[in-house]
Amino acid sequence: MSEVKRISILNPIYGSEVDLIGEEGETEPFRIVAEFQLGDRAYAGLQSQGMQQEDEIAFFRIALTDGSDPELESIEDDEEWEAVSEAYDDLLFEGDELP
Numbered sequence: 367m368s369e370v371k372r373i374s375i376l377n378p379i380y381g382s383e384v385d386l387i388g389e390e391g392e393t394e395p396f397r398i399v400a401e402f403q404l405g406d407r408a409y410a411g412l413q414s415q416g417m418q419q420e421d422e423i424a425f426f427r428i429a430l431t432d433g434s435d436p437e438l439e440s441i442e443d444d445e446e447w448e449a450v451s452e453a454y455d456d457l458l459f460e461g462d463e464l465p
Contacts, residue, residue, distance in 0.1 A: 383398065
């Protein structure tokens with residue numbers, strides 16, 4: 367597995383929250399919980415108010431294009447999503463001793 371590294375791409379631009387547009391066209395604020403790099407890709411863990419109550423995280427790939435703000439892409443591949451989820455867990459517990 368690739369090494370996971372904390373990064374900060376969205377936070378300097380958007381602050382601690384980003385507004386995402388839902389399927390119905392409504393905007394909903396999501397708190398930026400984590401930004402990290404796994405391999406050669408950047409990811410963000412985001413949480414809406416409702417997700418915070420359920421302790422859930424939504425993961426997105428951060429797409430960088432020259433000359434424009436970063437964009438969030440859905441992760442459709444199950445293997446990629448699983449790897450990103452595990453990388454997030456590694457970030458949460460970094461520095462903790464494993465038994």
